[in-house]
Amino acid sequence: MQGRVCDRGTSEEKRVPELPEVETVRRSLARLIVGQTIVAVEVREPRLRRPLAADFVATLAGRAISQVERRGKYLQVNLDNDQVWLIHLGMTGQLVVGPPDEAPRRHDHIVIVLGNGQCLRYNDTRRFGLMAVGSEAEVAAWTGLGVEPLSSAFSRRYLWHKTRSTQRTIKDVLMDQRVIAGIGNIYASELLFRAGVRPGCVAAALAQPAVERIVKATKAVLREAIRHRGSSISDYLDGEGQPGSFQSRFRVYDRQGQPCRVCTTPIVREVRGGRSAFFCPTCQSED
Ligand SMILES: [Zn+2]
Structure with missing residues (x-):
């Protein structure tokens, strides 16, 4: 092994x-x-x-x-x-x-x-x-964990409430384990691409439809990734010593400079607070 x-x-x-x-x-x-x-x-x-x-x-x-x-x-x-x-x-x-x-x-x-x-x-x-x-x-x-993103507790209403009084970006809110448990850099980047929202957007400025898209995209991306047994880009193996395969389906994560799979615009990598965010400047809007 x-x-x-x-x-x-x-x-x-x-x-x-x-x-x-x-x-x-x-x-x-x-x-x-x-x-x-x-x-x-x-x-x-x-x-x-x-x-x-x-x-x-x-x-x-x-x-x-x-x-x-x-x-x-x-x-x-x-x-x-x-x-x-x-x-x-x-x-x-x-x-x-x-x-x-x-x-x-x-x-x-x-x-x-x-x-x-x-x-x-x-x-x-x-x-x-x-x-x-x-x-x-x-x-x-x-x-001290927040709600499970795949449970009904993670709803449009919940995320709307959690984003109203914060100066943080939507990506930072999504990665805050006390708010939503389980999302890190990969899946925050991927779900925000699917929701059409840039990672650097101020969470409080998001309108209702964007919040709803984010909740739906979160559940869809996580379910899809579980179906593919997760992403193996580091040392991850499952309990039987097998790697996952979701990394081949990344739309933005670790794809800086490569063409967007939807519109061919080069994917941008942006570093904030020591963490990379990846997005398509065409498919993802700033508000
Ligand atoms: Zn694009």
């Missing part, structure tokens, strides 16, 4: 897996680990973004896995004692299930032996991932 799918040297931003990638990992992991008991937990490197809690192994060992859920960019593994094992993949985290005799890879920081003999391995080159175990209420407080 190879550790790195496609590390694009041209992209200055190591990216965090967004909702479609985490959802794809969730689906593949759910098939492989739900119903399994955690027989053993081996921590080879406890220093992730934050060090693992001293009782991390004790809170997991012996528990059965009842469900694998997702909130925003987080995985939430529900245990049979109503505790939740919270996982954020950081920038380079991979959770892959494989046979026990597989040779350990560099950066396999946590190895979990399941009741069926298979091993769930957490590999994270940059160690920017996060793991903790707590009650559902504790986990919600730790993450």
Whole structure:
């Protein structure tokens, strides 16, 4: 199994897996680990973004896995004692299930032996991932996430309300995890292209029809990306070690200078606050 799918040297931003990638990992992991008991937990490197809690192994060992859920960019593994094992993949985290005799890879920081003999391995080159175990209420407080974009709570009315009293751009609002959970740079760029709105527009200045288009485009782009198992442009692999394919369908992200797939105008890359925004100056209007 190879550790790195496609590390694009041209992209200055190591990216965090967004909702479609985490959802794809969730689906593949759910098939492989739900119903399994955690027989053993081996921590080879406890220093992730934050060090693992001293009782991390004790809170997991012996528990059965009842469900694998997702909130925003987080995985939430529900245990049979109503505790939740919270996982954020950081920038380079991979959770892959494989046979026990597989040779350990560099950066396999946590190895979990399941009741069926298979091993769930957490590999994270940059160690920017996060793991903790707590009650559902504790986990919600730790993450402080806004609404799920694919739920009915993310509506035209909700986004309209959230955009009225802010000086921020629409892209910044869409990427604010406390407002909407799960969207990062790739999907914010892609959905704003589909909505025909420039990423640099001041959110409060958007009219009702634009807000409605953004909500519809958000749901459509995320669903389409999930169907294609997410985008593999960095270290992302799903629970079976497979990459996604949505990156071949990008309309604007990482396509600066290339012709717009709709109107052939060259795609523009604009840097704001250290982050790149990509848009078509013809298809996307400023208001
Ligand atoms: Zn265009």
